[in-house]
Amino acid sequence: MTDTAEVLKEKLIRRIYGYLSEGEVPFLSMPSRNKENIVLDEKYMVWKYGDKSLTRSAKTVDGAEYILKSLYVAGFIDEMLKGKKTSTLREMYYISEGWGPGKFHSQDESDMQAEDLEVLTALLREDFGLRPEENGASIIGDVTIEERNRKGEFKKINCKDDVGDGGYTIPYSVENNKLRLKETGAKLVLAIETGGMFDRLVENGFDERYNCVLVHLKGQPARSTRRLLKRMNEELKLPVYVFTDGDPWSFRIFASVAYGAIKTAHISDYLAVPTAEFIGITASDILSYDLPTDVLTDKDVQALNAELKDPRFQTEFWKNEIGTMLGMNKKAEQQALAKYGLDYVTDKYLPDKLFSPGDMM
Amino acid sequence: MPKKTNEISRNREISISEFFEKNRHILGFDSPTKALYMTVKEAIDNSIDACEEHSILPDISVSIDKVDQDDLRITVEDNGPGIDPLEVASVFGKLLYGSRFHAMRQSRGQQGIGITAAVLYGQISTGSHAVVKTKQAADDVAYSFEISIDITRNEGIVHERKSFIWDRQHGTSVSIAMKGKYQVGRQSAFEYLKETAVVNPHMDLRFTDPSGKNFHFPRSVEVPPSPSISMKPYPLGLELGEIQQMAHQTQSEKMKSFLTSSFNRVSSNVADEILQKTGISPDSDPRELTASQARSLMNAFKEVKLMAPPTEALSPVGPEFIRKGLKSVYEDQHPSFYSRPVLRPPGVYNGNPFQVEAGIVFGGDLPVEENVRIVRFVNKVPLLFQQGACAITQAVSTIDWRPFGLDQKQGTGIPFGPMIVMVHVCGTKIPYTSESKEAIASVESISEEIVLALRQVGRDVRRFLNKRERRSQINEKFRLIRELIPAISEKASVLLEKPAPPIDPVIAKVANVILIAEEFKTTDDSVSVKCTVCNYTRSSRSLKIYPDPPAGELLGQKFYEITDLAPSLSYDFAFSIKGISKNYDGTDYYFTGIDPVFVQGAEPLPADWELGGMKIEEEVEE
Numbered sequence: 001m002t003d004t005a006e007v008l009k010e011k012l013i014r015r016i017y018g019y020l021s022e023g024e025v026p027f028l029s030m031p032s033r034n035k036e037n038i039v040l041d042e043k044y045m046v047w048k049y050g051d052k053s054l055t056r057s058a059k060t061v062d063g064a065e066y067i068l069k070s071l072y073v074a075g076f077i078d079e080m081l082k083g084k085k086t087s088t089l090r091e092m093y094y095i096s097e098g099w100g101p102g103k104f105h106s107q108d109e110s111d112m113q114a115e116d117l118e119v120l121t122a123l124l125r126e127d128f129g130l131r132p133e134e135n136g137a138s139i140i141g142d143v144t145i146e147e148r149n150r151k152g153e154f155k156k157i158n159c160k161d162d163v164g165d166g167g168y169t170i171p172y173s174v175e176n177n178k179l180r181l182k183e184t185g186a187k188l189v190l191a192i193e194t195g196g197m198f199d200r201l202v203e204n205g206f207d208e209r210y211n212c213v214l215v216h217l218k219g220q221p222a223r224s225t226r227r228l229l230k231r232m233n234e235e236l237k238l239p240v241y242v243f244t245d246g247d248p249w250s251f252r253i254f255a256s257v258a259y260g261a262i263k264t265a266h267i268s269d270y271l272a273v274p275t276a277e278f279i280g281i282t283a284s285d286i287l288s289y290d291l292p293t294d295v296l297t298d299k300d301v302q303a304l305n306a307e308l309k310d311p312r313f314q315t316e317f318w319k320n321e322i323g324t325m326l327g328m329n330k331k332a333e334q335q336a337l338a339k340y341g342l343d344y345v346t347d348k349y350l351p352d353k354l355f356s357p358g359d360m361m
Numbered sequence: 362m363p364k365k366t367n368e369i370s371r372n373r374e375i376s377i378s379e380f381f382e383k384n385r386h387i388l389g390f391d392s393p394t395k396a397l398y399m400t401v402k403e404a405i406d407n408s409i410d411a412c413e414e415h416s417i418l419p420d421i422s423v424s425i426d427k428v429d430q431d432d433l434r435i436t437v438e439d440n441g442p443g444i445d446p447l448e449v450a451s452v453f454g455k456l457l458y459g460s461r462f463h464a465m466r467q468s469r470g471q472q473g474i475g476i477t478a479a480v481l482y483g484q485i486s487t488g489s490h491a492v493v494k495t496k497q498a499a500d501d502v503a504y505s506f507e508i509s510i511d512i513t514r515n516e517g518i519v520h521e522r523k524s525f526i527w528d529r530q531h532g533t534s535v536s537i538a539m540k541g542k543y544q545v546g547r548q549s550a551f552e553y554l555k556e557t558a559v560v561n562p563h564m565d566l567r568f569t570d571p572s573g574k575n576f577h578f579p580r581s582v583e584v585p586p587s588p589s590i591s592m593k594p595y596p597l598g599l600e601l602g603e604i605q606q607m608a609h610q611t612q613s614e615k616m617k618s619f620l621t622s623s624f625n626r627v628s629s630n631v632a633d634e635i636l637q638k639t640g641i642s643p644d645s646d647p648r649e650l651t652a653s654q655a656r657s658l659m660n661a662f663k664e665v666k667l668m669a670p671p672t673e674a675l676s677p678v679g680p681e682f683i684r685k686g687l688k689s690v691y692e693d694q695h696p697s698f699y700s701r702p703v704l705r706p707p708g709v710y711n712g713n714p715f716q717v718e719a720g721i722v723f724g725g726d727l728p729v730e731e732n733v734r735i736v737r738f739v740n741k742v743p744l745l746f747q748q749g750a751c752a753i754t755q756a757v758s759t760i761d762w763r764p765f766g767l768d769q770k771q772g773t774g775i776p777f778g779p780m781i782v783m784v785h786v787c788g789t790k791i792p793y794t795s796e797s798k799e800a801i802a803s804v805e806s807i808s809e810e811i812v813l814a815l816r817q818v819g820r821d822v823r824r825f826l827n828k829r830e831r832r833s834q835i836n837e838k839f840r841l842i843r844e845l846i847p848a849i850s851e852k853a854s855v856l857l858e859k860p861a862p863p864i865d866p867v868i869a870k871v872a873n874v875i876l877i878a879e880e881f882k883t884t885d886d887s888v889s890v891k892c893t894v895c896n897y898t899r900s901s902r903s904l905k906i907y908p909d910p911p912a913g914e915l916l917g918q919k920f921y922e923i924t925d926l927a928p929s930l931s932y933d934f935a936f937s938i939k940g941i942s943k944n945y946d947g948t949d950y951y952f953t954g955i956d957p958v959f960v961q962g963a964e965p966l967p968a969d970w971e972l973g974g975m976k977i978e979e980e981v982e983e
Contacts, residue, residue, distance in 0.1 A: 009857065017853040023866030026849060059871050061837045064845035071852040078856065101848055 004127045005081050008074045011121045016067060026067055027057035030119045031266070035310055038265050045274035046260040047312050049119075065101065066113075070120075072102035073113055077128045086129035089114060119266045125223075126173045136170030137225045140202055141213030143184040143232065147171065154180065159213070165202055167216070174228045184213070184236045188354070191215040191229060191276075193244035193253055197334045197345070204346040210354070213238065220253055223264065226271040229257060233273045240273045241354065246281030246291075247331035248303035251313070251321070254278045259312045279353045283324035286332045289349070292339055293330035300331060388475075389797060390482045394549070397425070397541035398745075400435050400482070401550040403475030404535055406742060408439035409561060411533075415442045416585045419561070423554060424569040425543055432487050433541040433571060435479075438534035443497035446504045446522070453480050453493055453535070454510045454517015477517075479537055481510050486540035490520055495533040503527035543571045548745045554578075555690055556736055556743035560678050560785060562686035581685040592674035592789070593625045596662035598712035601655055608650040619647035626668045635661045670714035672707050677787050678741065680704050683720045687783060697724030697829075699944065700821040702783075703814045710806050715788030717807070719814040723822055727779035733757075733767070735775070737801075738785040744799050751800035753784045756811035765819040766826040780822070784811055825946070832947065835878055835962045842868050842876075842897060865929045872897035875926075877906065877950050877962030883942040887913070890938065890948060894923060895931040902926050904955040906934075907966055910948045913941030 012028075019026040031037060031049035039050040058064040076095065080087060087095070093110040096103045104110040114130050117123075125131070139159050145168075146154040159168040171178060190212050192198045198216040201207065207214050213232065217225060232238050242257055244250035255261070258276040260268025286293060296304070304322050307313045313322065325331065337345045390396040401423060412419040420440045428434050444452055453476060480491040496503030507520040545551050551570070558566050558578035565580040594607070613619035620632040627635070636643050639657040650658075678686065683702040702720035709715070727734075737744040737753045748754050754775070761772035769776035792802040801807065846864055854861040879892040888910075896902050907920045917936025926932050938948070950963035957965050 013853055013856050016849060017857055017859065017862065020850050020853065020864060020867055021862040023870070025867055025870050058841070058846055058849060058867075061841050061845065064841055064849065068845055068849050068852065071849065071856065075852065075856050101844055102852070 004123055005078050007121050007123055008077060008117075012070060012074050012117070016071065025058050027055050027063070028067060028070065028120065029053050029055040030116060033115070033119070033263065033265070035262055035306075038260075038262055038311055040311070041269060044269040044272075046268035046272040047262075047265055048260065048268050049265045068102045069096075069099070069104065069113055070117060072096065072099045073110075073117060077117075077130070080129045086131055088131055088133050090133050092130060115263065115266075122266075124267065124270075126175065131172040132222060136172060136174075136222055136228075137216045137218040138167035138169050138198075139213060139215045139228070140165075140167035141189075141207040142186045142211070143213050143236065144182040146180040146182055148178050156182070160207065165199075167202070167214070170222075170224050170228055172222075172224050174224045174231065179228075181231055181235050184232075184238065185211065186213045186238060187211045189213045189215060189229060189232055189238045189240045190279075190350075190354075191217050191221075191240060191242045191257060192334075193217050193219065193242075193250055194334060197243070200335075200342065201346060201350075204343060206346045206350065209346070210351070217242075217244075217253060217257075220249075221257060223271060226257060226273075229276070230271055230273050233275065240276040241279050242276055243279045243334060243350070244281065245331070245333045246283060246286055246325075247296075247333075248300050248307060248322075248325070250281075251307060251318070252303075255310075255312050279350070281332050281334055281336070283321045283328070286328065286330060287324075289337070289340075291332040291336040293332045293336070296325070296329050296331055301326065301329075385478075385482060385485070388478045390478060393431070393540050393542035394544050396479075396482055396486075396539060397433060397435065397543060398548070398550045398553060399475065400479040400537060400539065400541075401425075401437070402553050402742075403479055404435070404437035405554065405557060407476055408437060408441055408533070409557070409564060409741075411441035412439065412564075413586060414588050416588065417441060418580065418583070418585050419564040419566075421564060422567040422569075425541075425550070425571050426569075427571045428487075428538055431540050431542075432538055433543060434536060434538045435541070436534065436536040438532065440529065440532045443500075443503075443531040443533055444493075444495045445497065446495070446506075449493055449495065449504070449506050450508060450517035450519050452517075453477060453491060453506075453508050455515055476535070477510070479539070480508065481512075483537040483539035484509050487538050489538045492536040493533070494525075494527065494535075496527050496529065496531050498531040503529075551576075552745060553743055556738070556745075557741075559686040559690045559736065559783065560683070560738050560741045560743075562678075562682050562689060578689060581689045582682050586676055586678075588676075590673055592671060592714075593623060594712050595625045595670040595709055595714060596627060596667060596712070597670075597709050599659065599662075600711075601652070601659055603712070604655045604658055605650060605652065608647040608655065611647050613647055615643060616641055616645045616647050616650075617643035625671055631665055631667065634665045638664060669707055670709055672714065672716065674789055675707060675714055675716050675787050676741070677704055677716050677718050678785060680718065680720075683718060683783065683785070687720055687722050687781075691722050691781060694722070694727050695725035696722045696727065698822070698825045698946070699723075700818040700825075703817040705810050705814050708806050708810050710788065710792065710804055711790070713788055713790040715786060715791065715807060715810075717810040717814045718785045718787075719811070719818050720783045721818045721822055722781040722783070723825065724779050727781065729777075729779045731777065732775045733778050733780040733782055736781055736783045738783070739791050739798075739801060740787050741785070744801075746797070746799040747794065748800070750794045752803040752808050753786070753801060753811055755803055756784075756808050756815060757782060760812060760815055760819065762819065765823045767822075782815065782818075784814065786811070828947065828949075831962075835876060838872060838874075838876060838961060839878055842872055842895075846871065868897055869899045869928065872961075874898065874959055874961040875902055875904070875955070877952075877960065879948060879950075881945065881947075883945055886940060886942050887916075888938045888942055888945045889935065891933060891935045892921075892948075892950070893931050893933050894926065896926045896928055898959055899928050901928065902955060902959065904960070905953045906963060907951040907953075908936060908948050909951060910938045910941065911946060913938040 016026045030053060032052045032054045037050045037052040038047045041048045056063040056066045058067055076092060089111050090107060093104055093107040096110060114125055118125055142160045144156060144158045146156050148154050157168060192214060195216060198214060201214055215229060229240055233240050242254045244253050258273055260272040264271060304326050307322055337349055389399045405421060408421050409419055417440060422438050424436050426434045455477060483491060490507040490509045493506045493508055494503055502524040505523045505525055509518050509520060511518050554566060554568055562582040563580060563585050566578040568576040607623055608619060611619045611623055613622055617632050620627050620635060621629055638661040641654055680702040684699055687699055700721035702718060704718040705716060707714045707716045735754055735757055737751055758774050762769045762776035763772055767776040767778040786801060792804050794800040794802045846868060850861050850864050874897055876895045876897060879890050881888050881890045903924045905920050905922050915936060916939055921934045923932050951966040952960055952963045953966045
């Protein structure tokens with residue numbers, strides 16, 4: 001890996017300094033990070049940022065504040081690297097209190113700035129020693145890994161035999177210097193949106209019965225969760241299936257796993273699993289399984305309509321799903337399958353979906 | 362309290378007590394909430410009127426106490442002149458008693474019926490007597506009365522009269538128990554008191570609500586308004602019949618002296634002109650005026666040039682006092698701006714002079730998303746009901762407020778924004794939409810004046826908003842140049858461990874203007890201002906700068922001449938402004954001698970600067 005501090009200097013600090021020395025008004029340009037500027041990368045089959053760019057110039061107060069803040073963040077990262085420390089994004093937000101005019105006004109702003117620095121430098125937040133607040137989600141199933149502990153020793157863990165019912169907790173960084181994937185006896189990875197369903201599958205022994213690795217996504221999955229899914233898919237050759245609620249937000253969860261998320265489109269090739277498959281709950285499941293439903297809220301309808309305009313959802317499958325859901329004006333949770341008993345999901349629904357050919361998307 | 366009345370002959374007597382008992386809604390006592398409001402209103406109106414007539418600065422306290430579940434006791438105490446003990450029974454116990462009812466001048470009390478109605482309502486709803494205490498300056502002792510009303514005979518009955526020592530020179534207190542309900546809100550007794558304080562800044566008002574909570578609206582003006590006086594009719598707008606009646610009842614023997622003595626603003630010269638136009642002989646007897654002569658007089662009144670009707674009969678609050686009143690009542694909302702209140706010249710409606718004044722309170726904690734608040738007054742009396750029907754509301758709605766910086770749907774209707782619009786119409790005879798006298802009728806001449814007054818204060822709001830906008834742009838630019846770009850340069854060089862590069866060329870590119878901005882310090886009655894002129898362009902510049910303070914007297918040079926100010930250098934000058942300190946919101950600067958594209962923070966000097974002296978903002982009369 002290149003020296004992070006050097007890259008930051010090269011791509012950011014020297015650039016700004018250079019403009020000033022030449023008597024030019026400093027500016028920073030980078031791809032616009034929104035839905036309107038993501039395109040399909042044909043090589044990796046994931047969605048990445050397109051050509052539209054956003055320029056921030058010190059000609060305006062907002063632009064100048066932005067540039068100043070990015071310098072402060074770079075300086076902060078530099079210090080952490082020298083002291084071999086890491087911090088949470090939230091800690092950085094609070095530390096910025098002391099940055100005078102470079103101070104952040106919300107954590108959203110500082111999180112965004114950290115991501116912008118990734119885009120600008122083509123490095124990762126993890127390289128900067130910045131990590132998210134929440135700890136990773138958990139996995140359970142027959143996969144053996146080695147994780148480097150605080151003493152710097154790699155410790156072998158089998159995520160089926162060496163963990164309790166809570167499973168193995170994914171650390172914030174899952175790169176090779178922290179986590180190595182050793183071997184697996186599993187045949188597939190099943191990523192599950194909600195904790196309730198994850199626990200149900202664990203209690204019913206689904207992982208052992210069907211020889212799979214269960215991953216709890218905890219809603220919209222964290223980067224490390226997505227990265228680990230990607231590595232299991234690439235390095236252990238395990239196919240990835242995604243099992244979520246049947247509502248517009250769950251569609252987005254699947255999209256971020258399979259196609260890449262809009263906020264992190266600069267690293268989609270590193271996080272997304274383009275071969276991941278969506279199991280359900282599909283809109284048609286709601287009808288064919290006659291599941292208990294809720295009426296769509298205004299926000300749900302808005303989200304579905306936004307998805308109709310989202311380039312990632314422009315496939316026959318998704319247009320159908322979204323159209324059907326809007327048509328029936330209903331949504332269902334994955335735990336609604338309990339209508340047919342606690343074992344129905346493990347005895348019938350998932351086996352049918354996973355192992356009956358022709359019933360998949 | 363009702364004023365002392367000496368001329369019994371001027372009082373009329375209408376036996377309506379019984380009628381009222383059965384039709385109390387006609388006088389506004391139709392619900393316990395409204396009854397409470399009416400009582401407070403009538404009592405405080407009487408108190409202020411009585412003080413005004415005797416040029417007393419009113420100290421008034423109002424308290425509302427809970428008697429039991431449904432009953433409240435309202436007590437209003439003032440430092441007014443007191444009431445003749447012999448008159449107390451009539452003043453409080455006889456409906457339609459009071460000279461005010463027939464007076465031809467501006468006064469608060471409207472019907473001469475109010476306080477007695479309150480006494481009667483209290484009697485009907487609780488069976489208890491009103492308690493009145495009063496003391497006149499000439500008396501050594503004060504008297505206390507218990508009063509009820511003999512409904513069939515429309516007479517006050519005194520149940521108990523005691524004398525006692527009262528620790529005050531003069532004053533009156535009335536206390537009435539009644540079935541009532543205390544509420545707060547836009548149409549409440551509390552709101553009435555609050556708004557009354559706005560237009561009576563010379564009043565000190567204390568209020569205690571039923572929960573024991575105390576409010577104080579302190580006096581902000583130490584001068585009592587001069588008492589309003591009666592006046593002769595102004596010639597314009599009189600009905601034919603009124604002219605005839607005046608002629609037939611006059612004491613004058615001759616036409617010319619009738620004209621000069623019976624009408625306002627008819628001088629000897631004007632009378633001659635009128636008589637010449639009508640062909641009526643100056644020596645003819647006015648008591649023999651014919652209908653056609655009266656008609657030609659009426660026409661001649663319109664043709665001659667008359668001075669505006671005298672304002673002595675009118676008693677506007679006055680611009681400075683309105684501002685003080687608004688401030689003392691609404692300061693808890695921390696408004697960012699009080700408009701310069703506007704007092705329109707008097708107008709005439711049907712021979713009766715009237716005058717409109719308006720003020721605006723803007724910003725601060727006032728709600729941004731709601732309709733602006735309209736606070737209406739007639740003759741210093743707040744109007745809380747029938748807002749929609751009132752000419753004031755309609756005037757507000759007809760104006761397109763969007764150019765003044767407010768939100769308004771399609772440019773009509775009540776606009777939205779953090780604003781209170783205050784309009785006071787005073788006059789000897791104000792047309793109302795109905796007998797309840799809660800809304801001014803839309804009469805063209807009055808509506809026009811209200812619109813003009815509102816536009817004038819509206820322009821003031823626009824000026825304020827423009828100024829605020831300009832200031833914030835300049836402050837942003839200053840921040841960019843003085844803080845952010847140097848900070849970027851410093852941080853980048855520290856991180857690279859290199860010397861900071863010179864940033865002047867960058868700053869010239871970012872700004873390329875001469876920035877003019879001030880800092881100021883305020884003392885009790887003056888402001889000292891330091892103005893900085895920075896040349897952020899790339900050439901030397903020369904210009905002249907003229908400061909124009911918003912008010913007060915400028916102590917300093919009329920203009921400052923700056924010659925060959927080199928790039929990135931600045932020039933400071935200082936001056937002070939006397940007679941202003943509170944709410945100083947910045948001086949305007951004007952310049953000459955340089956292309957306006959190179960200047961930010963000042964405006965080009967208007968062409969009429971020298972002609973207009975220090976006053977630049979002309980008032981455009983639409």
